[in-house]
Each structure stands twice: as structure tokens, then as C-alpha cells.
Amino acid sequence: MAARSTIGIIDYDAGNLRSLCNALEAISADVRLVRHIDDLRPCTHAILPGVGAFGHCIERLRSSRMVDGLADWILHEHRPLLGICVGMQMLADVGEEHGETPGLGWIPGRVRRLPASRATRVPHVGWNDVRFRPPCGSLGADFYFDHSYRFCPADESHSLGTTTHGTEFCAAVRKGSVVGVQFHPEKSQDAGLRFLRWFIESGPHARC
Amino acid sequence: MQRCAQCNLPETHETIAFDEQGVCNVCRQHETKRDRVDWVGAKRELDALVSAHRGKADYDCIVPFSGGKDSTWTLYYLIKEYGLKPLVVRFDHGFLRPNLNDNVQRTLRRLGADFLSFTPNWKVVRRLMLQAFLEKGDFCWHCHTGIFSYPMWIAIEKKVPLIVWGEPSAEYTAYYTYGQAEEVDEKRFNRYVNLGMSAEDMHERLGADLDMRDLKPYSYPSAKLLRELGCRSVCLGSFVPWDVKRQSEVIERELGWQGDLVENVPPQYRYEKIECYMQGVRDYIKFIKRGYSRPSHLVAIDIRNGRLDRQQGQKQVEEFEGRRPPSLDLFLEFTGLTEEEFLKIAMSHQVSPYEHRPELTIEGRKVPDFDRWNREGAMPREAAEAAIRRWAQQNPDAVTNAP
């Protein structure tokens, strides 16, 4: 990378940020924890992490009072934002965990439960291969997943990558300057670092 | 045992995996090396790396050195191709053969370079050898860790950030592939060099009764120290395609480098592993654990390079592999073990599905300098017994489960 990038990690007390910070530092990015929207100012990229229940995370994010600022960041300033795991799910219109919960609505779609069976156990836990749509195919690899719900984009063109567990479903989304991934790049060793590097260097606008 | 359809290496070879054609990943890596690596681009990278470091410190680079074919070639190449001023650093594992020292002197006088050699405390080495053999069925822990750690400490001390090693591990195993840039760093050290035990771990396993300072030569420096140095630790073989036969011919011709006979290896492989007189025991233990050893490995390389076919290779292997090396007598003295104990311990580390049949073992031949090998420093029997007793107490199933 030419100049160092400054990654703002949205810290709204809904996830373990340690590994994410580590991973970003390992690829020579500067990391800033964003607890207040002003902390985002000097950043070149933003990451929205998320672990736990959809409703719980949305509630915490709204309580942090950063939602409007983030919406500005992506919709008006077109700056890059990466949602990880529940951070990706929150981008949707609605989450179906514990009834219907409104999401951020930045990428149209719904978050639905993965169907479980003996052959297809849920939570979907472990390493699974993600196929990225061309021309991002070279990002494809096994990534680490740990989730029970998945993002169903309303518009197929927003699907950036898929994986298969029983059925094929969306593992990555992209719309404008926003990218979302269901897997944990910060837990996915070399493949994960490669993905984070792509997000930082090429970003959502890239043709890969 | 399943074997590679091409090179015949068995399934017990570390990290081997077979594809749908039954060909192993090491063979495929060689195809990548031959057909898919941009060696022109790689050489240019090396040129850039060299010029970035030339003249910036007391030495242009550190060359970790044993005097064997690989490090001799690396030193030769860096001086001839680039006219670099290296500091040659050797970690003396305690078993250097006489012929090797002649080679080292000749090489250094013909090429011209500053040379540092370090010999660690034998009493510590002796203890580490026995403990590593008990814990992991591999007595060379001190050597693996020392060779890869010690030069890093010298680099830090002398403030020389560039360290150039020899062959990339992708030549022999799939811990790394030819597609990846293999940095010779702590990750690699942890991946397969230290047998899954850092110096701190070894300290715990020894019962924490050793002075930690005694383990410094075997400890990898912290990431912080190496970052501060701006360390670049690379393999020459990542930039220039490795060809052991050709390289040996060059150093023989240009430096008068001489190969040697090694225990239980076909004589035409005179360039191989001449630097250590415990090599025969190492190979024997590998055979007991995995059912193959150096001859299979050397033959596999020749098969891949089209110098031998499978049948010819097989014959060579049968004639030399798995014999009891005369150097085992020295090993038993150094570790204080009886041969029966040695066999029991080695067999407790067998890698399935191989099952060793000790009754089939025949005696191997001595090599000419056997009587000149240093036998000083035998382990007192009480010390060996104490170590074995501790290990057996904590690990009862290891001995009973040995098939």
C-alpha cells in the first residue's frame, strides 16, 4: 500500500474487536476505535463488526448515536464501509430473529434463519469456501463462519459472493461503497488478510 | 501404505497429500516451480532487495552457514553474482564432520568473507537431545531451533537487517508452496522448525529447572526486535530456482567443495547431508517412525527431475534404507540410553499406518571417518534414567501403545 490507511472500527460494545485490530495492524493499516461519530472524521475506511443477536446489535448501534453519521459517510460521502457477520446482517431492511426487527436498510434484503437438519447443522460453524462473482474470483478461498442467520439480498446484483451449506446462500454483499461479509476475515488467517487488504486497497468500487 | 504415483514417497511423509491422479503435492509443487513461477520477475525482486541493503550496515547481509551444499552455494552465489560483503554465521550443533571443516576453510579462503561460529554448551545440548527425543521422537530440536534462531540474534546485535537462507521448504514438503513468498520468520519457525515447542515450552517440559539464559540460542527473537531492525529474512531459492545437482557441481568445481559418504545412503549422493555425523541416527529414527527416510527422499527428487525411474529408485532404496547406523552407538552414549530404550521410545512415535518391524533391521556400514568423530561428553546414566522416568510417569500410554 502506498499511504497508510486509517480504519475506523465502530465500537458500539457489541463484539470482540481485538482480533480485528490485530489483523488490520498485520496488514499495515492504522486502526482507530470509533465510539463517537467525530472519531470517524480522520478515517479512510470504516468497519462495522457485530456478534450476537441482530436485534441486540441494532439496538446498541442506535444507542451509540452513530447511525446517522454512518449513513452520511456511505450515502453522501461514498466512503468505504465493511460490515462483518452481524455487521453485514444489519445492513439489511429487516432481520427475522425473534420476530421482525428493522435493520439499517442500506442494502435491500432480509435476514433469515438458515434451515437446519442433521446433514446441514446450524449454527453454520467452521471453514467454508466462498465463491466471489467475477472479476473478484481470485479472492475465493475457505473462510471462517459462525452464524445461524443469513442475508437474502432483494437484488441479485448486490450479491458479491456465495457459499454452500445445504443450499447456496449469500456470503458477501456489495452496494455502492458498502461491502458486507458473513464470514470473519479477522479469523480466517491468510485468506482473511488477503480479503481485508483488498477492501482497504481496492475497496468496494474496485473491479478487483 | 499409499505412495505417490510419480515419486513413490509414502503417505507418512509430513504434509503429503495425493490428488485424484494419486500424485503428491510435493511433485505438483515442482511442476509449479518449473512451469508457473516467474523466475525472471523473482530475480529482479532479489536485485532490488540486494541494492536496498548494499552498503547500509557493517555487512550487506548475514548468511547462515553450515558448510553443506546449500549454504555453500548460497554464499558462493551472493558473492559471485552481487559481490556482497556477507557475515557468515554458523551455529555448531556439535556433530560437524572433519571433511566438512576442510570444506569450510577452503570455501572461506577462496571466496573471502568474515566468519562467526558459535558452539553452544554441550551439557545443555545433551539434555535437550534426550528430552526432544522423548517428547517428539526427534533429537535435533537444539539444531533446528539454534540454526534458525541464532543468526537472527546476530543480525540484531550487528544491526544487519538482511538475512539470506538457502533452499525454500517447498522443495521437500508442503508446509509452504512455491506460490507463496516464504519469509524465514517466526511463523515458519512455529509452523515446522521447532517441532511444536518454543524455548519457553521446552523449558516447561524440562521441569523448569534450567537457566532460561541457556535456552537463548534456541529462542526466536521477538517480533518487536525484528521490526525495529527492519529485518528481511528470505530464501535464495525463492528468487532463483533450486537445483541441487547443478549447484553441487558448481561448488565442487569452483571451490573444491568435496562431498562425503554418509551412512546408509547410496554413494552417488555424495553431496547430501555431509555436515552432521548424527545424520545416520536421524535417518534411522525417521525410518522407525515413518517407514522411509533419506534414500527415498533423494530418489524422489531424481525421479521428479527425470534422472531415475520408479523401478531404479526402488532398487536403490531397498539396498540402503532402514539399516542400523554405526553412529547409533555414539547417540546412545550422548543420551545415556540403552538400545532397547531407544527402540521403545522411537517406536512410540510411529506415524500411522506404518508399523515398524525391528527384527528385520540389518547393520549398516561405517563411513571412513567414523573413528574421528568426537565421542566426548557421554550423558551420565543416572541423569538419563531420571529424564526417562519423568517422561514415562507422565506419559504411560506412549510406551504401552507402541505397537
Next chain:
Amino acid sequence: MLKKRLIPKLLLRSQSSGESRRHTLVTTRGFSPAKVVGNPVSQAKIYEAQLADELAVLRIDPGPISEDLRLLDTIERLATETFMPLTVGGGVIFADDFHLLLSRGADKVSVNSAAIRNPSLITEAAGRFGAQCVVISIDFRASSGRSEVFIDRGSTPTGMAPADWAREAVRRGAGEVLLCDIDRDGSGEGLNLDIGAQVADAVDVPVILSGGCGRAEHLVEGFLEAGADAVAAGTYFCLRDQNPLQARSHVANAGVPIRMGT
């Protein structure tokens, strides 16, 4: 497709030498500490370099984990120096313990004895943190001709069969089951394939089988015969010339889907 997983088990025990205390890694035999094998952070880094799929870090000292400040620091250090999926357990009693461990760097938290005594703990933790963070750890041993769940590090019988308790724990919200055969622990004789298969058949969540791996074949049996989604091993990687990279080759060569890339 989803790959099977190899999970090194790191057992942490507090040790004192002179004035200081530290955590060491140990292997166990039938749940009794057998041997000190290293330093937790060092070993975690090594397993990460050896491309282990996940790590299971289990504290074997008595008492609540929330009061073991030194352990919490060790977990934090470990999570700072590696970035791979981490399951932490051993003395988890309250739902707040989940928050404590997750905030120190764990991705999943395993709960054992406390869940039997207070099954609503599972529901509360799953509700607050998501089922994917909640691992129900079930230890069992042979008792009167059948397998029985034991708690308190194998000392207290519960009268329950592993498959029954697993079913109940999952019904209450556990996202993953970690099974361990106490008798086979550290023996090298092989995994308990019968109980593994029974539990795998009783639940729709992933099952991790452990206890007894001694040869690479045992790993393969765990996947193919017991139907485990993951195999966890402690002693296996510590006391032999073995590591996750070698093990996964063996498993792949047996036709089991496992992660091979780096």
C-alpha cells in the same frame, strides 16, 4: 462445502514456582493433570502457524473463572497475539462470564457443570450473545455398563446419558456440543465413536468429539464413523511427532473434506 475441523485443546493450569504464579499448559490422563507441556501463548501461536482450524482453551483449575484474573489476562494476551477462532471455558458459572470472556477475546464460550445445575444459564447466554457463542461441554464416562455424564471435572455423576443431556442443552439454546470421554482422555486408544454417533444423531447443531486420539486414524474415524463435525485433541498434538498440518493431510488423504489452503 463446509469442512470438518481439527481443534487443538489447550488445558490451562495454574502453577507456582517460588514467589510467582503462571499458567502452564498441561496434558491430562482421565482428567488428572499428567504433564506440563508448555506456555499457553507460545503454544497458541504455534498452533496458529500450524494452521489449526480453531483453538479450545480450557481452564482446569477449580473455582469461578471470573475470579481468576491471571487467567483472564492470559486469555487476553493469547487473543492479542493470535487471530484465530477461540473457544474458552472452565469455571463459567454466570451469563456475565460470557461477556467477560468475549470482551477479552474469546469467540465462543463453553459451559459445563454450571449448565447442569442451572440450565436456564444456556438460554440466557444464547439470548444475550447468540447461540453461535454458546458451546455446551459434556464430559462422560462408563458407569454401571453405560455412559453417564459427569460434572465437576469428572467427579460428580449426574445420572444422565450424554445424548439426552445434549438434546436438552441444545433445546435450551446451545449452538455447539463439545463431548469428552473421561476414561479415554489422554489414553491414545481412540475416540468413543458410539457415544459420538449417538449425540450427533440426537441434535441438529455441530458436534465436536474429543478424548483419546492417539493415531491419525482416530481422527478419521471420528469424522467418518461417529459423524463428528470437528475433533478436538489435547495430548495427541503435544506428545508425538505430530501437528495440525500433518494431521490434516492424513485426514484429507482419507477422503474427509478438510481445509487445505494456507
